[in-house]
Amino acid sequence: xxxxxxxxxxxxxxxxxxxxxxxxxxxxxxxxxxxxxxxxxxxxxxxxxxxxxxxxxxxxxxxxxxxxxxxxxxxxxxxxxxxxxxxxxxxxxxxxxxxxxxxxxxxxxxxxxxxxxxxxxxxxxxxxxxxxxxxxxxxxxxxxxxxxxxxxxxxxxxxxxxxxxxxxxxxxxxxxxxxxxxxxxxxxxxxxxxxxxxxxxxxxxxxxxxxxxxxxxxxxxxxxxxxxxxxxxxxxxxxxxxxxxxxxxxxxxxxxxxxxxxx
Amino acid sequence: xxxxxxxxxxxxxxxxxxxxxxxxxxxxxxxxxxxxxxxxxxxxxxxxxxxxxxxxxxxxxxxxxxxxxxxxxxxxxxxxxxxxxxxxxxxxxxxxxxxxxxxxxxxxxxxxxxxxxxxxxxxxxxxxxxxxxxxxxxxxxxxxxxxxxxxxxxxxxxxxxxxxxxxxxxxxxxxxxxxxxxxxxxxxxxxxxxxxxxxxxxxxxxxxxxxxxxxxxxxxxxxxxxxxxxxxxxxxxxxxxxxxxxxxxxxxxxxxxxxxxxxxxxxxxxxxxxxxxxxxxxxxxxxxxxxxxxxxxxxxxxxxxxxxxxxxxxxxxxxxxxxxxxxxxxxxxxxxxxxxxxxxxxxxxxxxxxxxxxxxxxxxxxxxxxxxxxxxxxxxxxxxx
Numbered sequence: 149x150x151x152x153x154x155x156x157x158x159x160x161x162x163x164x165x166x167x168x169x170x171x172x173x174x175x176x177x178x179x180x181x182x183x184x185x186x187x188x189x190x191x192x193x194x195x196x197x198x199x200x201x202x203x204x205x206x207x208x209x210x211x212x213x214x215x216x217x218x219x220x221x222x223x224x225x226x227x228x229x230x231x232x233x234x235x236x237x238x239x240x241x242x243x244x245x246x247x248x249x250x251x252x253x254x255x256x257x258x259x260x261x262x263x264x265x266x267x268x269x270x271x272x273x274x275x276x277x278x279x280x281x282x283x284x285x286x287x288x289x290x291x292x293x294x295x296x297x298x299x300x301x302x303x304x305x306x307x308x309x310x311x312x313x314x315x316x317x318x319x320x321x322x323x324x325x326x327x328x329x330x331x332x333x334x335x336x337x338x339x340x341x342x343x344x345x346x347x348x349x350x351x352x353x354x355x356x357x358x359x360x361x362x363x364x365x366x367x368x369x370x371x372x373x374x375x376x377x378x379x380x381x382x383x384x385x386x387x388x389x390x391x392x393x394x395x396x397x398x399x400x401x402x403x404x405x406x407x408x409x410x411x
Numbered sequence: 412x413x414x415x416x417x418x419x420x421x422x423x424x425x426x427x428x429x430x431x432x433x434x435x436x437x438x439x440x441x442x443x444x445x446x447x448x449x450x451x452x453x454x455x456x457x458x459x460x461x462x463x464x465x466x467x468x469x470x471x472x473x474x475x476x477x478x479x480x481x482x483x484x485x486x487x488x489x490x491x492x493x494x495x496x497x498x499x500x501x502x503x504x505x506x507x508x509x510x511x512x513x514x515x516x517x518x519x520x521x522x523x524x525x526x527x528x529x530x531x532x533x534x535x536x537x538x539x540x541x542x543x544x545x546x547x548x549x550x551x552x553x554x555x556x557x558x559x560x561x562x563x564x565x566x567x568x569x570x571x572x573x574x575x576x577x578x579x580x581x582x583x584x585x586x587x588x589x590x591x592x593x594x595x596x597x598x599x600x601x602x603x604x605x606x607x608x609x610x611x612x613x614x615x616x617x618x619x620x621x622x623x624x625x626x627x628x629x630x631x632x633x634x635x636x637x638x639x640x641x642x643x644x645x646x647x648x649x650x651x652x653x654x655x656x657x658x659x660x661x662x663x664x665x666x667x668x669x670x671x672x673x674x675x676x677x678x679x680x681x682x683x684x685x686x687x688x689x690x691x692x693x694x695x696x697x698x699x700x701x702x703x704x705x706x707x708x709x710x711x712x713x714x715x716x717x718x719x720x721x722x723x724x725x726x727x728x729x730x731x732x733x734x735x736x737x738x739x740x741x742x743x744x745x746x747x748x749x750x751x752x753x754x755x756x757x758x759x760x761x762x763x764x765x766x767x768x769x770x771x772x773x774x775x776x777x778x779x780x781x782x783x784x785x786x787x788x789x790x791x792x793x794x795x796x
Contacts (some may be wrong), residue, residue, distance in 0.1 A: 150429045152429070153429025153432060153433050156429075157436055160436045160437055163440060167443065167444060171447060171448075171449045171450060172450055174451060174452040175450045175452050251449075255439060256444040258439050260444055261441075264433060318604065321604065322601070325602060325604070326604075327600040328600060328603075329601075329603060330602070332603065333449075333453050335453065335454045
């Protein structure tokens with residue numbers, strides 16, 4: 149089996165993990181919810197940390213002398229991991245709520261297809277840019293371009309799906325009633341998970357109410373459509389956190405590239 | 412040569428095998444995504460709707476609500492019975508007080524010559540089958556319990572009782588409503604956007620409407636009260652007949668025996684004594700004198716009969732009126748009770764029916780621990796993020 153196929157299988161396994169979060173997220177006890185969030189946070193943190201170390205190594209290689217004191221002290225390992233852990237925890241919580249609440253089958257198909265596609269696109273970029281960028285920076289630039297291509301494609305499809313999804317009419321009701329409509333539909337065995345889902349529902353209710361108050365007739369004009377697209381642009385956050393979840397498998401081990409600078 | 416060619420041949424084979432494996436894994440995952448529904452968690456809270464306001468009630472509140480509702484309307488039914496009993500008593504008291512006040516008038520008639528000869532004449536007609544029996548009882552019923560007094564009083568009772576019952580049921584309903592609102596006020600929630608909800612819903616507005624409708628049906632049973640009172644009105648004459656008949660029978664027999672001996676003798680003696688010197692007018696004189704002696708004898712015998720039996724007859728009539736009143740009160744209370752019980756049964760049925768969804772919700776929660784598969788495969792669900 150090739151390395152690409154192996155990565156694709158691993159990414160499908162991660163996507164399956166995300167789907168299991170969706171299937172069982174509402175019936176998990178709090179401790180299992182905590183494990184699920186940690187399970188999401190660890191890959192995100194690893195990916196962020198690896199990319200941080202790559203950027204740090206590239207910075208040292210370009211701007212610092214290898215034998216300088218600053219170069220020795222700017223290992224960045226602890227600070228990079230702390231920062232990655234904080235950001236990873238936040239994105240994991242966002243991703244958990246999003247995965248549990250993602251009820252559209254078409255959107256799930258996008259996520260499943262997007263996982264191996266990310267590996268394939270990353271491989272293409274890596275091979276295509278191998279003669280242009282240094283090996284140390286190649287994974288980072290390939291990843292950025294992969295996020296740009298796959299992320300934009302996924303985001304566009306998700307926004308398109310969201311744009312054509314039927315929404316309740318909240319134009320004629322109070323904000324309280326609109327928000328309650330969404331909050332009331334969220335239930336989970338774990339109180340913590342339920343609060344998390346309800347917070348996401350509050351955001352949905354607020355977003356939809358404001359959107360329908362300001363733009364009561366979507367589709368009437370291009371401006372209104374753009375407004376709806378802006379409102380629905382939050383899909384990008386979801387796509388970003390999902391791709392971050394896949395990141396460590398896509399870019400693989402980066403020790404070799406980092407070692408070349410520090411060693 | 413052969414060994415050098417092997418890696419070249421294996422590489423595409425490995426790549427193809429990996430691609431097949433990836434495709435199979437992706438297809439499997441896609442199949443799962445499209446066919447396996449997420450597990451849902453149902454909380455046991457029910458949506459309670461009262462006066463158009465929505466409340467969220469958990470199992471404890473639902474249990475309290477069901478038992479409180481049943482007990483409250485049951486207590487209201489008992490209070491309605493007591494209220495109706497009081498109304499019936501209040502209506503019958505003046506009716507029978509007036510009847511008792513008319514007793515001397517009836518007794519005066521009974522021990523009068525007019526009454527005596529009316530009875531004799533009617534008895535003759537009865538003997539010749541020219542009139543139905545029971546003249547004295549009928550006369551007693553007409554004098555003591557005149558029909559217009561009956562009908563007016565009982566119609567008034569029916570009207571007042573219906574009004575009081577209606578007011579009572581409104582009071583029961585309003586106190587129930589106030590207590591429920593007080594208890595659930597902390598759990599008030601905004602109204603849902605659509606009525607289709609997975610939550611069990613208790614439409615207490617429907618319950619109240621059904622109870623009010625059953626109240627209207629029950630009060631429609633007032634007809635049975637009217638029927639009962641009409642029957643009792645018809646039964647008044649026989650009841651009084653038994654009392655009057657027992658006394659009058661003995662008195663009339665004694666008077667008849669006395670008359671049989673004394674009237675003829677007294678008439679003959681007085682005619683002979685008074686008209687002996689009358690000559691040709693003696694026959695007419697004897698007839699008049701005999702008639703006068705006959706009347707005087709009857710009057711004297713009536714006075715003796717009255718002196719001997721009037722008190723006894725009055726007591727018998729008092730007792731008959733008392734028994735009649737008790738019987739009438741029983742019948743009226745029973746008629747109203749039937750209406751109240753019909754209303755109570757209907758209310759309890761409605762309460763049970765209304766709380767079935769909540770019971771079902773609790774059972775589902777108990778059986779499945781709150782988790783279940785959602786029915787769809789994921790289409791048409793909530794917005795994602």
